[in-house]
Amino acid sequence: EIVLTQSPGTLSLSPGERATLSCRASQSVSSSNLVWYQQKPGQAPRLLIYGASSRATGIPDRFSGSGSGTDFTLTISRLEPEDFAVYYCQQYGSSPWTFGQGTKVEVK
Amino acid sequence: EVQLVESGGGLVKPGGSLRLSCAASGFTFSSYSMNWVRQAPGKGLEWVSSISSSSSYIYYADSVKGRFTISRDNAKKSLYLQMNSLRAEDTAVYYCARDSEMYCSGDCYGDYWGQGTLVTVSS
Numbered sequence: 001e002i003v004l005t006q007s008p009g010t011l012s013l014s015p016g017e018r019a020t021l022s023c024r025a026s027q028s029v030s031s032s033n034l035v036w037y038q039q040k041p042g043q044a045p046r047l048l049i050y051g052a053s054s055r056a057t058g059i060p061d062r063f064s065g066s067g068s069g070t071d072f073t074l075t076i077s078r079l080e081p082e083d084f085a086v087y088y089c090q091q092y093g094s095s096p097w098t099f100g101q102g103t104k105v106e107v108k
Numbered sequence: 109e110v111q112l113v114e115s116g117g118g119l120v121k122p123g124g125s126l127r128l129s130c131a132a133s134g135f136t137f138s139s140y141s142m143n144w145v146r147q148a149p150g151k152g153l154e155w156v157s158s159i160s161s162s163s164s165y166i167y168y169a170d171s172v173k174g175r176f177t178i179s180r181d182n183a184k185k186s187l188y189l190q191m192n193s194l195r196a197e198d199t200a201v202y203y204c205a206r207d208s209e210m211y212c213s214g215d216c217y218g219d220y221w222g223q224g225t226l227v228t229v230s231s
Contacts, residue, residue, distance in 0.1 A: 033215050043223070044223050045203075047217070047218070047219055056219070092216060096167065096169060097145075097155040102152050
C-alpha cells in the first residue's frame with residue numbers, strides 16, 4: 001500500500017501568514033488522486049482539495065493544492081483564525097485508501 | 109443536503125461485539141459506494157471497509173478482516189458495520205463516508221462524512 005508522509009508535524013504560524021504543508025508518497029499516486037482534509041477537534045474531516053489541485057465546493061480560494069507523482073503541497077495563502085486545525089492528505093488512486101499522519105497548524 | 113448520521117457506538121469489553129449504523133439522507137443512497145474510516149483517540153485516520161452500491165464488492169483493511177462485516181440496506185438508506193472479537197486497538201471514532209461519484213469503480217474519495225460514533229473497547 002502507498003504510505004503518505006506529511007511534514008512538518010506541527011506548523012506554528014500567526015494569522016495572516018502563509019502556510020505550506022507537504023505530503024510525500026512512497027510511490028507515485030496515479031492520476032494525482034490525492035485529497036486534502038481539514039479536521040477540527042470533535043469534528044469530522046472536511047474535504048478541501050481533490051484531484052491534488054481542485055477546490056471542493058465552498059472552499060475559499062486561499063486554499064490551494066499542487067503537486068503530482070510523489071510530492072504534493074497544500075498552501076493556505078493567508079491564515080484566518082478558523083484555519084487553525086489538523087490537515088490530512090489521502091490518496092485514492094490505489095487500494096486501499098491511505099492517509100498521512102496529519103499536520104497541525106497552530107497559533108504561534 | 110447530504111447527511112450521514114452514525115450511531116451504535118459505546119463501551120464494550122474485549123472480545124465483545126457491536127453493530128454500528130449510518131443513516132443517510134439527501135442523496136440517492138443506492139447509487140453510491142460507502143466506506144467506514146476510523147480514528148483512534150489523538151491519532152490519524154485509518155480506512156476500515158468499503159462496500160459498493162449493490163453490495164457486490166466488499167473490501168476490508170487487514171486489521172479487521174475476519175472480525176468486521178460491512179453491509180447495507182438500500183431500502184432503509186443505511187450502512188452497517190458489525191464488529192466482532194473487538195480488541196483494545198479497535199477503540200476509535202468510526203466515521204461513515206460517501207464515495208465522491210455514483211457507481212464508482214475506483215478513484216473515488218470520501219466527499220461527505222458523518223460526525224462519527226465512538227467505540228471504546230475496555231474491560
